[in-house]
Amino acid sequence: MVKKIMRSDPKQFSTMQNQKNVCVKIAVSFLCLGLAFRLLLSDSFSFSSSSSSSSMVMEETPPPMAEEKTESPVFHLPLEASSDSVDFPSNNNQIQSSQNGAEKCDLFVGEWVADKSGPMYTNESCNLIEHHQNCMKNGRPDSGYLYWRWNPRGCELPKFNPRKFLDFMRNKSFAFIGDSISRNHVQSLLCILSQVESAVEIYHDKEYRSKIWKFPSHNFTLSVIWTPFLIKATIFEDMDGVSSSETQLHLDTLDTLWTKQYETFDFVLIGGGKWFLKTAIYHENNTIVGCHYCPGKNLTDFGFDYAYRKAIGLVLDFFVKSSHKATIFFRTTTPDHFENGEWFSGGYCNRTVPFKEGQIEMIDVDSTMRGIELEEFAKATSLGSDKAAKLKLLDTTFLSLLRPDGHPGPYRQYQPFAKDKNAKVQNDCLHWCLPGPIDSWNDIIMEMLVNP
DSSP states (O other), X not given: XXXXXXXHOHHHHHHHXXXXXXXXXXXXXXXXXXXXXXXXXXXXXXXXXXXXXXXXXXXXXXXXXXXXXXXXXXXXXXXXXXXXXXXXXXXXXXOBOTTTSSOBOOTTSEEEEEOTTOOSOOTTTOOOOOGGGOTTTTTOOOOGGGSEEEEETTSOOOOOOHHHHHHHTTTOEEEEEESHHHXXXXXXXXXXXXXXXXXXXEEEOTTSOSEEXXXXXXXXXXXXXXXXXXXXXXXXXXXXXXXXXXXXXXXXXXXXXXXXXXXXXXXXXXXXXXXXXXXXXXXXXXXXXXXXXXXXXXOOBOOHHHHXXXXXXXXXXXXXXXXXXXXXXXXXXXXXXXXSSOTTTTOBOOOOSOOOTTSOOXXXXXXXXXXXXXXXXXXXXXXXXXXXXXXXXXXXXXXXXTOGGGSOBGGGSSSTTSXXXXXXXOOBOSSOOXXXXXXXXXXXXXXXXXXX
């Protein structure tokens, strides 16, 4: 039909040609508008796509379990320790979203995603792992728990860079103050840093609970101070956790073991928690005022939360009022994952993969502790001044809650089932295997230091 019009009527041809040109112009205009609209929204499409891909990674099956070992096993994997090519975002608070370069994310809200690269060290490359956390050497047969990394929602968290950290800490001192979780954490940091420079131990107390290390080429001092209550306490408990009497807690007095050293530290990481659940007699103004779980003592039972609030408030108030301007990381409580009992009553933790958000909730005790911590931290920061210490909240509770697979369990002991596969042994579902999930805490600390 088009051919017929073209041949029979030149005017018609000209008219149709003009109409055709108009149609083409209109089509091109719509095409341009469509492309512009697509470009305008491409950032949000990219963000959604990236979030979806992260969720898909969570669905992947972790690396297969390692074969069960009967001799002192050593875990091997390729080490990718201290690449200088790691770049950190340059925003001032939290990490910027990698998708649009503008939105920021919460470092402590996210998910654990599969990471085939594995940890930065092994029980072979680091000789500083304490016996109870050396899960691979003690015979833990699975290795899937090593292949996860913490991924804050909406952004990428760079892996810890030991060389940059040591350069950042040159001529400075960093103290970890608290209970055995702090000691667990400092071992993780030492193992990562040992890939660049080995630490030299220059002090330890009688029970090897408090220690000091030096990194000579960087003049960097790293300490751990064992003070499980952070306040003055008389403890009648041996290294196996057996008590001969009630702990005596002075709720209005800080432990001078750490306060007298405070002004020598440039950075402090402090935290407590679980020890406040133990039976204790409470003192204020050198007078017994009550207790926690002390039946038969004819004392008012205030509960652990009363003492914990007093202690945390006193600690944070000390930092706010001190003239020493250090950087303080205040770590929130660490949840345990005992199932079907407690550490003393047959409780265990035999899960091998992380939880996803919504699959587990905090128990009342942990929820109460974290609530107190957040309230007291908010109160302290509202009273702080430019001359006071820099308070930073290291809110590791939620990300730790999602890792029931990262504890030693029965492998806090060497080869617990070597003689009897059905042996009943005490489980550790509070501390963390090394390497393990606690290594990711250092990724977060590094980010908070680089982008204050």
